[in-house]
Amino acid sequence: MSEQFQDQISAFTDDELSAQECAFLVRLLERDPKSRDRVMRYSVIGAALRGELPNPDPDVLLRGVQAELDGTGAVGRAPDVLPGPKRFFRPAIGLGIAASVAVAALALLNVANGPTGISDQAPQIAGAATGVGLQDRPSYVVPLEAAGTLAMGDALSSPPIRLTNYLITHGQYAPGIRRTSIHTNVISNEGPRVRASPPPVQER
């Protein structure tokens, strides 16, 4: 990674780039997973330094930041049952949120990056066509701003509305307690918000 590229990433995380520079950087990051991960780590660390992570336990936060610095993403295992209200705001979730915020920031400038269609030769396996596998998961981002604009202008073409449809239909096939949760997500205060993906699941 060139020094200039690093400077750009640093400026990006400090919100010092113009919209045009951001767009250019995003295009570069789309092709560079390592740099993308670096941006996420910078953002997490930045959030931690600014004290924006919710109610962190200092030890867990330290381990979490260290893990992010190491690039392992590993945070200590939680006990099976944790007493008290501390579990409401878990530090790891805070880290995940901070990482999501970082990706969402990229998402504001990103274009839809879904895999393109391929030929109709049957049978085909979708995963093979998209190159998506469990071992090599790309980092997907969702254009939140674009989704919001569509929602205001044309609800039918809005991703959240379509996803809301999917959720409502899906909820009808879920066990009772899960259906309540799904419906709760549908009507949550700010609606079924589409978020950037959380950090990848750590391989065992």
Added chain:
Amino acid sequence: MNRPSSLRSLAGTVIGCAALQASAQDAQQWLDRMAGAVEELSYRGTFVHLLGDEVETLQIIHRNDGGRISERIVSMDGVGREIIRNEDEIYCILPDRQIVLFDNRREVSPLVSALPSYSEDLWRSYEISLLHTERVVERDAQVVAIHPRDEFRYGYLLWLDSETAMPLKSQLRDEQGWTVEQMAFTQIEIGQDISPAALEPTIDSEGFRVIMPPENAVAEDAPQWRATRLPDGFQLSVATLTRMAGSEHPVEHLVYSDGLATVSVFVESPDSEPEVTGGLSRIGSANAFSFEFSGRQITAVGEVPAVTVESIATSFTSP
């Protein structure tokens, strides 16, 4: 080791295994009771929903009138979105968008479906155990832990009312034990008479845009697409070809379940415009993965880890 101590050891092992089995059976019974309670009881209450650092207060009213189930959930924060489910339909009122979303209540043929149940198959995918008892909203509650055996599903911690098995508090947990989502009643009345008026929406939706599924919402053809690779324990439980609100073209809807977690996969018609952004996204505690394949938009949705929706969606084959 002499004979008496060997016998004691063997007896201890047998007793231990028997105790574990008894605990497992007890936990199974609690889950069966819970499944019935959530649907069959009449209740109303206020609960908080915690997701990450977001907290929201909601009210739920659930009425069983001789087997006719109605339910209304309303957010008590913000603009007060509502979702109402009755015998025939389910609709969601989104006042902030001036939209009412309708969907038909699904009548799933037993020939093509096997809705999730708390069956013995659960043990393949989860470790289930009874823990301690606690007081929750001034009621005694039994705590039941459901721990996933792999990374393809979430676990649960449930506080079930000792008297009715109604879940008073629940946590959705990932494989590492971190809480993904929590719901907890702050006040609940169980078994009270609930008037039909309590199920009526409080939002005046006049002038709102109503998005409904077209008539003949269920198409006659059978779905053609299938997943070729499923996480252990998941199996196809529902396969329908349906028309959804806002879409003229039929959508293939397949539901995969491990008995507790469910994943829906929607395969849009090639004539439909792709409306869901590609890639991985998160909606509350649910994850979704969407992409275009052979001219069709394929989207998997479920309250499961992201890796699960992505794994199932990307294994779909064209017919």
